[in-house]
Amino acid sequence: xxxxxxxxxxxxxxxxxxxxxxxxxxxxxxxxxxxxxxxxxxxxxxxxxxxxxxxxxxxxx
Amino acid sequence: xxxxxxxxxxxxxxxxxxxxxxxxxxxxxxxxxxxxxxxxxxxxxxxxxxxxxxxxxxxxxxxxxxxxxxxxxxxxxxxxxxxxxxxxxxxxxxxxxxxxxxxxxxxxxxxxxxxxxxxxxxxxxxxxxxxxxxxxxxxxxxxxxxxxxxxxxxxxxxxxxxxxxxxxxxxxxxxxxxxxxxxxxxxxxxxxxxxxxxxxxxxxxxxxxxxxxxxxxxxxxxxxxxxxxxxxxxxxxxxxxxxxxxxxxxxxxxxxxxxxxxxxxxxxxxxxxxxxxxxxxxxxxxxxxxxxxxxxxxxxxxxxxxxxxxxxxxxxxxxxxxxxxxxxxxxxxxxxxxxxxxxxxxxxxxxxxxxxxxxxxxxxxxxxxxxxxxxxxxxxxxxxxxxxxxxxxxxxxxxxxxxxxxxxxxxxxxxxxxxxxxxxxxxxxxxxxxxxxxxxxxxxxxxxxxxxxxxxxxxxxxxxxxxxxxxxxxxxxxxxxxxxxxxxxxxxxxxxxxxxxxxxxxxxxxxxxxxxxxxxxxxxxxxxxxxxxx
Numbered sequence: 175x176x177x178x179x180x181x182x183x184x185x186x187x188x189x190x191x192x193x194x195x196x197x198x199x200x201x202x203x204x205x206x207x208x209x210x211x212x213x214x215x216x217x218x219x220x221x222x223x224x225x226x227x228x229x230x231x232x233x234x235x
Numbered sequence: 236x237x238x239x240x241x242x243x244x245x246x247x248x249x250x251x252x253x254x255x256x257x258x259x260x261x262x263x264x265x266x267x268x269x270x271x272x273x274x275x276x277x278x279x280x281x282x283x284x285x286x287x288x289x290x291x292x293x294x295x296x297x298x299x300x301x302x303x304x305x306x307x308x309x310x311x312x313x314x315x316x317x318x319x320x321x322x323x324x325x326x327x328x329x330x331x332x333x334x335x336x337x338x339x340x341x342x343x344x345x346x347x348x349x350x351x352x353x354x355x356x357x358x359x360x361x362x363x364x365x366x367x368x369x370x371x372x373x374x375x376x377x378x379x380x381x382x383x384x385x386x387x388x389x390x391x392x393x394x395x396x397x398x399x400x401x402x403x404x405x406x407x408x409x410x411x412x413x414x415x416x417x418x419x420x421x422x423x424x425x426x427x428x429x430x431x432x433x434x435x436x437x438x439x440x441x442x443x444x445x446x447x448x449x450x451x452x453x454x455x456x457x458x459x460x461x462x463x464x465x466x467x468x469x470x471x472x473x474x475x476x477x478x479x480x481x482x483x484x485x486x487x488x489x490x491x492x493x494x495x496x497x498x499x500x501x502x503x504x505x506x507x508x509x510x511x512x513x514x515x516x517x518x519x520x521x522x523x524x525x526x527x528x529x530x531x532x533x534x535x536x537x538x539x540x541x542x543x544x545x546x547x548x549x550x551x552x553x554x555x556x557x558x559x560x561x562x563x564x565x566x567x568x569x570x571x572x573x574x575x576x577x578x579x580x581x582x583x584x585x586x587x588x589x590x591x592x593x594x595x596x597x598x599x600x601x602x603x604x605x606x607x608x609x610x611x612x613x614x615x616x617x618x619x620x621x622x623x624x625x626x627x628x629x630x631x632x633x634x635x636x637x638x639x640x641x642x643x644x645x646x647x648x649x650x651x652x653x654x655x656x657x658x659x660x661x662x663x664x665x666x667x668x669x670x671x672x673x674x675x676x677x678x679x680x681x682x683x684x685x686x687x688x689x690x691x692x693x694x695x696x697x698x699x700x701x702x703x704x705x706x707x708x709x710x711x712x713x714x715x716x717x718x719x720x721x722x723x724x725x726x727x728x729x730x731x732x733x734x735x736x737x738x739x740x741x742x743x744x745x746x747x748x749x750x751x752x753x754x755x756x757x758x759x760x761x762x763x764x765x766x767x768x769x
Binding site for chain 1: 616631
């Protein structure tokens with residue numbers, strides 16, 4: 175398995191709305207806290223260290 | 236202070252060589268009578284090597300200092316006959332609790348595997364440990380501990396070292412084939428040989444305090460991140476013997492160690508942590524942490540062990556625990572070299588194996604410190620996210636790092652190992668410390684690890700193995716079903732044994748090689764390799 179970089183989310187607009195809606199009323203610090211938790215939750219779901227390393231490298235730009 | 240323990244005062248005795256002015260040539264001089272130096276004396280003496288230990292003081296450690304001793308050092312001390320007292324006096328604990336803010340986010344149980352003589356961990360004040368080892372050393376005619384002997388300078392010769400030592404009677408010179416420096420993180424010996432000692436200092440300070448508490452608290456390890464009584468910092472509560480409790484308070488980088496050490500500043504911190512509890516303060520100290528390692532564990536005739544060779548942050552109890560394992564690794568090698576059964580290459584394998592272990596310990600210790608003391612706002616945000624999630628989801632709990640408890644580092648890359656051939660379903664790969672198991676010996680219940688460790692051993696699960704020698708070193712056969720009974724079948728299970736399986740085990744109870752059947756040529760090659768003659 176390698177990191178999926180092709181579109182993989184059904185209803186992308188709906189997902190994006192969910193993502194931003196959960197943080198609409200949050201200040202900067204609370205949103206950052208939530209993002210940190212989200213990263214950890216998703217990272218655990220992926221689990222594969224190789225894929226996580228690819229994702230870290232991509233996110234670092 | 237110290238209402239629970241009266242430190243012994245050991246007598247200074249002038250040595251014959253100082254009295255006569257005739258330097259003696261010793262086989263081994265150990266610098267420092269702390270846990271590591273005393274273990275070195277006991278281990279070398281157990282292997283027939285006479286040892287002189289010099290220490291600039293005349294008593295045991297002041298304050299509890301190292302308090303947490305792991306299974307492997309206890310097994311080493313058991314081999315040396317001093318563990319039973321430590322285990323009896325020490326406090327066994329299994330349950331740890333982690334708090335974040337005002338709530339408990341989770342708890343863990345060490346759940347030690349059954350069928351091992353020694354517990355996973357005991358907590359015991361360092362002074363008891365030293366006290367017991369000094370007593371054992373005093374009974375051993377091969378050990379000469381010289382109190383109030385301070386090493387002033389050291390000169391390296393081709394085949395020995397000249398030591399200039401100061402005592403209450405003045406200065407004298409003595410000689411040693413080998414010097415083992417166990418004089419701690421601030422080792423003077425290290426400076427004398429000009430060794431590099433480099434690594435990372437952490438920009439943080441911690442207060443540690445021992446209190447005597449009458450309250451009946453559970454025997455558990457409690458670790459707080461950002462507790463209400465000590466905001467933005469961490470704190471730790473851990474039980475020792477005699478109702479003494481170890482408290483740790485993270486202070487931050489700006490704290491003034493001299494101010495924080497004052498009793499009038501410590502008492503309110505303790506009261507805030509343990510409201511309404513009656514206590515007495517026994518001892519306190521303020522630390523800055525560093526993770527550093529010496530460049531080479533051997534400099535000429537001087538060999539470094541313990542904190543003198545590597546310094547770690549205390550989270551995970553890796554200081555004394557790894558220092559004792561240094562000695563476990565070194566003693567049999569030094570004894571073999573002194574007996575003429577191996578050359579210096581074997582001593583240099585000590586650096587290879589223990590520097591590898593030190594680097595592993597430093598890595599683990601640095602990771603713990605980075606979790607406890609996040610280096611920037613982003614790291615702190617992830618740290619807090621882990622703690623928040625740990626309360627709700629088990630996946631986050633393994634990410635909580637308040638100190639990873641010390642376990643032995645297998646010497647997987649060691650050139651003393653003979654690589655496996657064939658398929659094995661057990662963790663006992665070459666370079667790994669042997670697992671204990673209950674056995675019967677001559678009709679009496681005993682433990683496997685007590686049956687090995689005096690010499691090389693050929694553990695034979697068949698009937699074919701015979702003793703094998705290389706030079707003056709012999710691997711003796713220990714036959715399962717004959718020399719010992721594997722009554723609970725745990726040896727077979729832990730060593731993935733089949734009829735005919737043979738293990739070659741080093742004197743420090745590490746696996747050197749293993750085979751599915753006995754072949755004297757292969758065993759001899761493996762034994763030579765384990766003596767660095769391969």
